[in-house]
Amino acid sequence: MAEPAAAAAAPTRRRVWLKPFSDQSVPGQALFVWLSFLLPLVVWAAVSYVPFLWHPLVKIQDPASVSYFRPDTLVERSVFRAENAKLAAAGKPLATGTPANPVFLPAPHEVAQAFHKSFTTPPRRKGEKWLHESLWQSIQVIFWGFTISSLIGVPLGILCGTFQPIAKLTEPFVDFTRYMPAPAFGALAVAVLGIYDPPKIAIIFLGTFFQQVLVIANTTRKLDPALIEAAQTLGARRPQLLFRVIVPGCAFDLYNDMRILLGWAWTYLIVAEYIGASSGITFFINQQAKYRIYDNVFAAIIIIGILGFTTDRFLAWLGVHLFPWKRRRSSAPAT
Amino acid sequence: MTTVALPDYRQQSPEVAARFQRIRERPVILQVRDLEKAYGAGPSRHVVFDHVTLDIHRREFITVIGPSGCGKSTFVRIVAGLDEATSGQILLDNHPVSEPGPDRGMVFQGYTLFPWLTVKRNVMFGLEMRGRARSTAETEARQWIDMVGLAKFENSYPHELSGGMKQRVAIARALANEPRILLMDEPFGALDAQTRWKMQKYLLQIWKKVDVTILFITHDLDEAIFLSDRILVLGTNPGGVREIIENPVPRPRTLEQFLSPEFLALKARLDHLIHGDEPPDEEDKLPLGRMTTAGDDAE
Structure with missing residues (x-):
């Protein structure tokens, strides 16, 4: 009796693994999260340490x-x-x-050492910044660029999504500007705002803002119109519809949009930091590349990744607590 | 099989007739005056319905039934103020209505609970919109949640509830505003047969306890008969009122009545009104060829 049962169980398990769009959790799923990082690392280590792999x-x-x-x-x-x-x-x-291997492909252990070294070694020349100082400068630039963009872009986007005339008035121009690459405004930004942080913040603003308005407006439009009708039959008037139904109804999706847009802002950061007086993490990377210290270059790039990834994970965790109604606590009880 | 001769669906027992007399003596809550809804203009103008006229009395339960496309949903949406009529008027307590308001509560077919609010906060929503203090609103909301039997779930979110429970909360949410009339647009349409039947019984119980008039849209003949005092039958081609029928089935309603002569007579009439003038189905013309003879020997 035991044998047929085991035979029946095996294909079932396989089906769970490769079931399209399955939301069932598979045993050992946590392992996959680690593997997703471990596999690239293994490839990197293999190329670095196995003498007959590549090594030109x-x-x-x-x-x-x-x-x-x-x-x-x-x-x-x-x-x-x-x-x-x-x-x-x-x-x-x-x-x-x-x-x-070529000098531009350091081995994992070298990058790991550089990681430690880059935070503990003073800069080569006077006036240059430590890695953590460069990073801090980058974070400030991105923070201000993204915050200023969001303060204007999010309310404007919600209004565009809610009121047709405002959308008609705003979106064509936003769409038009969106196609102009933000870096193209670099020279202009320097001419107007000087060579230090302001033009960089402006580039991040330009790169984020126009996309943001459109993305937020579209998300707002996706709200189920039946919810608005229901609220109207319950006596909600226009400002109440906006603040008590539309905003809370979209909040979760808007929050996720913002996570994606923040990633966008990081991309523009690298461009922005080339403008005017090169600064921040980009400057650090360029400087290290000039000295041909590629382990430091890798360390800096990986730090950006770690920073972005942890920020996003933190925001995801925060989201779960901000939006408890998105959590599935148990299956629905019977009527 | 023997055919039982059914009574005339208009034939009312003295009790039922007396009840309708009492209903007619009650004040009129909602007046529908020569309502018309049409789309387009000129030769392409399509009239969904016209000349719809109806008086609904206090605490009356009206069901609206008709084939798909007869505009029964549009009709109730116009009453709610969510759609506009082409011509005609809706009067609530003798005042014309043009936009949605809390005096006409509505329960939709789809689930329209606010997913970001708990059951309690959903029920409090209308009260808060009307400027009720938070604590009063909370006390009142609790009473309504109690009445639909969901006291245990007041702090649950809508996604944690079953379909039937969601609609019970939706009913409580609409009733908390103490509307003059409760509009229900196929509220149980998405539920399975078992739950649907339970919900119909719940609704009648609630209706008994609350001073509310109900206008209920459905496409289910049994549901229309089981719930209603009067049934408004809409038709298509041309669209409009086919008949307004006084339901001869006595109250209180029970499951056994589904086989009573009045019930069956009324159902036959409704079936005739709704499907009688339909052209024969495409399915009737399907070719008769068979693809299998498997299992034939068992018959």
Whole structure:
């Protein structure tokens, strides 16, 4: 009896795994979250540490009698072989070296060290900023750009979604401006606002604002009109409809829009920081790349990722608490 | 099979006749005057219904029934003030209505509870809109939630409730405003048969306890008969009132009445009014060829 039961259970489990649009939780689902990070890391580690994977260069140990080989420099594998072939033909001792990856692909442990180092090493030149100072500057720029954009864009978007005439008055122009890439306004922003933070904040504002108005307006329009009708039959008047029905009804979707838009703002940050006096995390990355300290470059890029990811996770967690009505506590009881 | 001769659907027992007499003596709550709804203009003008005239008395239960496309939903939406009539008038307590208001509560077919509010806050919504203090609103809301039997769920969110419970909250929410008339647009249409039947019984119980007049849209003949005092039958081509029928089935209503002669007579009449003039179904013309003979031997 046990055998057929086991046989029946196996295909069921497989069906749960590959069921389209399934919201059933699969045993060990948490593992997938880790795997999604672990797998890229494994690939990176493999390419870095397994000598026969990629490794197009050779790191010279003993240059022997090759005139332009120096210890610890990198040469192409083909060049290394050719020189060694010449040495062998001449009967001289061979040069030695180990397979290596290009300098722009540091190994995980090097980046991990750089992570620590980049926070603890003082900047090379006077006046340059520590990594955490650069980061802090970037965060401030993005905060102000996004906040100013949201303070205007969110109410305007809700009004556009709610009232047809306001949408007619606003959206065509917003749509028109939206197609002008924000960085195109860079020179103008510097001319008007100087070379420090204000033009950068302006670029983030321009990059976010116009998309924001349209996205928020569209989300607002998706509210079930029956809810508004129900509220009207309960005696709600226009301002009450707006503040007691439309805004709370859209709030959850608007909140998620904002999470996505914040990601957008980060993209514009990198562009914005090139404008005027280069600053913030972008400046740090460029500087480190100039010095060819690619482990620091990777560390900085990963820090942006970590920052963005944790912010988003935090906002998701906050969302669950802000919108308890979106949580499924139990299945619906019978009538 | 024997055919039982059914009585005339207009034939009322003395008790039922006396009840209708009493209803007619009550004040008129809602007057529908020569209502017309049409779309388009000129030759493409399509009249959904016209010349709809009806007086609804206090605490009367009216059901509106008709084939799809007869505009029964449009009719109730016009009464609610959510749609506009092409011509004609709706008078509530002798005052013309033109926009939605809390004096005409409405329960929709779809679930229109505010998903971001708990059951209690949903029921409080109308009271708060009308400027009631929070604490008074809360006390009143509790009474209404109690009446629909959901006291245990006052702090639940709508998504945690079953379909039938949601509609009970919707009824409580509308009644909390103490409307002159309760408009119900196929409120049980989305529920399964079992729940639907329970909800019909609940509704009659609630109606008994509250001073409210009900205008109830449905496409279900049994539901229309089980609930109503009078039935407004709408038709299509041309659209308009086919008949306004005084329901001869005595109250209180029970399940057994579904097989009573009055009930069946009225149902036959409604069926004739709604489906009688329909052309034969496409299905009647399906070819008769068969694809299988499996199982035939068992018959």
